Amino acid sequence: MVKVAITIDTEEDLWSEYVPAPCPVENIDSIPLAQDIFDRYDAIPTYLVDYPVVIDAHASRLLQGILEKGRCELGTHCHPWNTPPYGGDASERATMLCNLEDGVVRSKMENLHKAFVARFGVTPVSFRAGRWGFGPAVARSIQDLGYRVDSSVIPLVDWSVYGGPDFFDAPRHPYRLSPVSILVPTEDGDLLEAPPTTGFFQSNAEFCRKVFRYIMKSDLATRLKGIGLLERSRIINLRWLSPEFSSGEDMLLLAERLVRQGTLFLNMYFHSTSLLPGKSPFVRDEKDLQRFLLKIRMFLQHARDAGWKFIALQDTRKDY
Template sequence: MSKPAFIITIDTEGDNLWQNHDRISTKNTHYLPRFQALCEKYAFKPVYLTNYEMAIDPDYVAFARDVIARETGEIGMHLHAWNSPPLEPLTDDDWRHKPYLIEYPAEHIRSKVEFMTHLLEETFQTKMLSHRAGRWAFNEYYAALLIEFGYVVDCSVTPKVNWQYSPGNPKGSGGTNYTDFPEQSYFIDERNIAKKGNSPLLEVPMTIQYKHSAVMNAFKQGYDRLRGKRRSPSVHWLRPSGGNVEMMKRVAQKSLDEGHDYVEFMLHSSEFMPGGSPTFSTEQHIETLYQDLEQLFSWLSKRTVGKTLAEYYRDKVAKK
């Protein structure tokens, strides 16, 4: 029996977009080689899901082309609607509100997906096969566009998480509710992306586990409702937050114990740079991050095999 896959996904985007609402820099590009080297040490192949500002950064382009040439990773598409051309304002301040792509008119969604796909394919001279939506916002129309433009795998679904509580357009209804979506990979139903179907687009949901038991979650949500608060049950992701390596191991192990044939890790490219995110603001935070990654990757190397999203997709197709 083959080992489960370990899929590393990196949302590859500008520096500290949590706080920078009026400008975008891409200095984190220069911190990616260290992470790439760590991945290669364990024969893991990261997927750099790349957005607009990174795709036009010459240093990132050189880095990514080298990864492609050496077949040590994959470049996919990531789209932040508020700064990805063609620009069509949706709110009074898109850079501050960061509206979801799915909140834009259909023709604007299509033009942005088309522009980014062509930009990435022309820049890196390779077909874009993998994708993750900006701010995790996905719907049936978006999925249909991905299929039309030749994408075969998406990783936007975050099981157990309801993004409707996170606003984009102040006049909108928030992001996508993934509460009842599958936890394991599935070919989507184009008419309902929450269900398995026969489309050519494979969904590879993030590896996420509840923090508490079902009984405790029900109690907490009832208590929140009484206090007038709205939020999803607490969850743990396969994602570093500083000193949480044991928790990440538990999340991965629980998923493997449940029979998942992959575990999926994520981080933002800016989180490898001191000050590039609220979580890792100092050099010591970065060193702690790498200590955690070293332990996690060493542990996973005995239990999984590294694959890109496209490689995982090809394996799933071969087994159909």
């Protein structure tokens, strides 16, 4: 049976502003818009909550109420710039947790984890690194803190142009990992990687991956021209299973193509800021918001009609 996770980076309002906490978290008041849709389809979202949201009494009460009804899972999400201890490198590279010294990574994760437990009274087991900044030190820290599932490794994406990790060749299915080699499946790994879903419309995925990889290594102008040509000619179409990056129709097509190819796990994802117009680049106004919510409804309806099962992120471990 195909299992479907819904993972939401639940964070402050300040998109691309790297400032310490406390930060405004007005977007959290819009979470019921999505939660009502999830409830309608008996879907259990996983809200991956960062430090500014954890320490905000009103925001955390709202999430606690959903948790107490058994309608969601709460995990953690670390933005290093607004998770104590503060100070040190203020470059864009330092906004990715994987680029910080091991001791700093551990301190930030410990502070986030302790604040979460104190606020919600439960121990989180699911995690995603902010800006996808996952690496060996992050894996070691969350493993030592008792986390069981990570969802930071997004395949077919290379963040190195931003000073981040290259996940392009990462496995596209859930796998056990060791902090020593986060992109290599290992049978006895304590951590499970449950990757966000990306993929190609085309059935010859390996060919698509090689061609896309080759183009991505070109200069910017060649890269943009090449990707545009492949996209328009429908030779290679890369999509993310996210209402922020894909149309509703493309999300359904991607999911169906992957399932036909043997995929048994899908992970749809977005940011909580996209639920309040003007707080993310993906939803600018009320019309954008209604289109965004429609995409979510379309995907959930399709999943239910197909007989797929909605699961919390932590439940991925039952199958892998």
